[in-house]
Amino acid sequence: LATNARYLATRFFVAQPELATGTPPSVKLLIDGEFRESQATEWVDVTNPATQEVVSRLPQTTEREFNAAVQAAKDAYPTWRNTALPTRSRVMFKFQELIRQHMDELAANVTLEQGKTLPDARGDVFRGLEVVEYACNLAVDLRGEFIENVSSGMDTYSIRQPLGVCAGICPFNFPAMIPLWMFPIACTTGNTFVLKPSEKDPGASMMLAELAMEAGLPKGVLNIVHGTHDTVNRILDHKDIKAISFVGSDAAGRYIYERGSASGKRVQANMGAKNHAVVLPDANPEATVAALTGAAFGAAGQRCMAISAAVFVGGIEAWKERLIEKAKALSVGPGDASETDVGPLISPEAKDRAARLVQSGVDQGAQILLDGRGVRVPGYESGNFMGPTLIAGVKPNMDCYSEEIFGPVLVCLEAETLDEAVAIINSNEHGNGTALFTRSGPAARKFQNEVEVGMVGINVPIPVPLPFFSFTGWRGSFHGDLHMYGKAGVQFFTQPKTVTTNWKDADERFMRAPGLDAV
Numbered sequence: 176l177a178t179n180a181r182y183l184a185t186r187f188f189v190a191q192p193e194l195a196t197g198t199p200p201s202v203k204l205l206i207d208g209e210f211r212e213s214q215a216t217e218w219v220d221v222t223n224p225a226t227q228e229v230v231s232r233l234p235q236t237t238e239r240e241f242n243a244a245v246q247a248a249k250d251a252y253p254t255w256r257n258t259a260l261p262t263r264s265r266v267m268f269k270f271q272e273l274i275r276q277h278m279d280e281l282a283a284n285v286t287l288e289q290g291k292t293l294p295d296a297r298g299d300v301f302r303g304l305e306v307v308e309y310a311c312n313l314a315v316d317l318r319g320e321f322i323e324n325v326s327s328g329m330d331t332y333s334i335r336q337p338l339g340v341c342a343g344i345c346p347f348n349f350p351a352m353i354p355l356w357m358f359p360i361a362c363t364t365g366n367t368f369v370l371k372p373s374e375k376d377p378g379a380s381m382m383l384a385e386l387a388m389e390a391g392l393p394k395g396v397l398n399i400v401h402g403t404h405d406t407v408n409r410i411l412d413h414k415d416i417k418a419i420s421f422v423g424s425d426a427a428g429r430y431i432y433e434r435g436s437a438s439g440k441r442v443q444a445n446m447g448a449k450n451h452a453v454v455l456p457d458a459n460p461e462a463t464v465a466a467l468t469g470a471a472f473g474a475a476g477q478r479c480m481a482i483s484a485a486v487f488v489g490g491i492e493a494w495k496e497r498l499i500e501k502a503k504a505l506s507v508g509p510g511d512a513s514e515t516d517v518g519p520l521i522s523p524e525a526k527d528r529a530a531r532l533v534q535s536g537v538d539q540g541a542q543i544l545l546d547g548r549g550v551r552v553p554g555y556e557s558g559n560f561m562g563p564t565l566i567a568g569v570k571p572n573m574d575c576y577s578e579e580i581f582g583p584v585l586v587c588l589e590a591e592t593l594d595e596a597v598a599i600i601n602s603n604e605h606g607n608g609t610a611l612f613t614r615s616g617p618a619a620r621k622f623q624n625e626v627e628v629g630m631v632g633i634n635v636p637i638p639v640p641l642p643f644f645s646f647t648g649w650r651g652s653f654h655g656d657l658h659m660y661g662k663a664g665v666q667f668f669t670q671p672k673t674v675t676t677n678w679k680d681a682d683e684r685f686m687r688a689p690g691l692d693a694v
């Protein structure tokens with residue numbers, strides 16, 4: 176990783192003199208097609224969560240730089256919106272090819288800055304790549320509608336036009352996939368874009384932006400600003416930004432939705448989750464336990480579609496030993512070690528918070544079946560590691576249930592019936608994803624019909640839809656009405672214009688060949 180970091184720093188962070196002195200490189204801004212050194216006076220350290228080493232320094236973008244980024248996007252917009260759709264799509268064809276070619280470096284950067292294992296990091300890039308593939312052919316979902324003879328000799332049609340300058344605000348947990356949920360669709364539909372990556376792991380966004388420009392994205396179409404609250408506030412308040420796509424926590428999402436909407440912008444806010452798996456007594460034992468442990472502890476539980484709560488219908492007893500055994504067998508360590516299953520959490524604060532919520536479960540009467548809090552990884556003593564943790568006897572009023580832990584923790588509840596399990600899920604404030612494990616078709620049919628959650632898996636632990644569908648979280652997990660990517664994503668980044676035409680009084684003379692009158 177160190178070698179890769181140096182390579183990346185050379186190519187994407189453009190900070191040659193600093194490399195020579197060993198100072199961590201600064202992350203550049205992307206404004207009007209140029210990677211620029213920020214004039215910021217405040218900087219944030221980007222750290223490797225497995226070691227706490229500083230990987231790079233990220234600027235708190237100044238107001239002037241921010242305005243320059245929006246202005247570049249605004250200036251690029253008139254030409255880009257009228258660039259032929261096949262030309263815009265061809266940029267995405269080239270972009271997807273370049274992402275494939277650079278998959279290893281992208282994944283190495285994701286592991287370095289975010290901590291997840293290399294195979295998982297490749298998955299992060301790959302799930303984003305699938306959205307780029309979708310963008311290559313999004314014309315299918317951009318097509319308008321036409322009705323002839325709405326009145327005598329009159330027709331009405333609707334076309335979808337881009338909005339203008341759009342913005343994206345990203346979380347840390349999928350540093351490649353989530354930027355790719357946003358700007359490929361926004362830009363291919365004719366918008367220009369200002370992206371704010373997570374301040375914790377901006378590297379993948381920088382690499383992707385460089386590859387997008389290499390693929391032919393004209394200068395100013397994609398711009399990148401960095402920072403935390405102040406940069407977000409500037410996005411929320413800037414009069415030239417028409418729409419904001421946000422993915423992150425509840426608190427930030429609610430704030431961004433409210434302030435962004437209040438200033439007249441279109442906002443989609445994808446927020447936190449508590450995703451339940453319901454296990455019926457007839458479920459396949461091996462497959463279900465493998466699915467539960469993968470979905471709860473993979474990526475150290477830092478997935479918005481992780482299974483973080485399991486409801487065992489008929490009780491946990493029959494499942495307990497198998498679950499403990501499978502979870503115990505997972506190896507905790509740095510993401511670049513081939514034997515690692517569970518990497519570090521993103522920060523010491525995230526680790527402390529997860530540990531505190533586990534303790535609150537104990538204090539409130541739950542039982543710990545497996546405790547990953549004390550885990551030590553030799554050689555990585557400063558890493559933010561936490562091992563797989565299983566808590567049983569959890570009740571909905573406990574903090575370890577009601578709060579999103581976002582760590583490798585599975586809280587286990589029990590229910591007498593499927594109805595009771597569904598009622599637990601429907602009472603939870605979040606409604607992102609859920610899964611049912613069963614061999615019963617009627618039970619599956621009932622579950623998918625009654626559960627008030629936007630993405631449902633039947634014997635599928637993490638039912639993230641591919642990009643020809645959309646990412647459809649419900650209730651507290653989503654504010655807005657048009658979801659991410661797929662047809663809804665195209666609709667989010669475009670607005671319909673409805674045209675009614677009347678040609679019934681057309682002059683007959685224009686319908687004949689010139690000169691015909693003289694004959």
Ligand code: NAD
Pocket residue numbers: 344345346347348349371372373374402403404407408422423424425426427428430445446447448478479579581607646648652
């Ligand atoms: P976060 O909310 O802390 O940060 C997300 C972005 O918002 C960052 O760019 C950050 O700079 C900004 N931000 C944070 N606090 C802010 C504030 N108070 N005001 C203005 N801006 C603020 O989220 P995170 O910790 O990076 O990501 C983890 C969270 O994201 C989890 O809750 C997870 O469930 C959620 N998530 C949801 C989805 C989804 O699709 N629903 C996907 C991935 C992650």
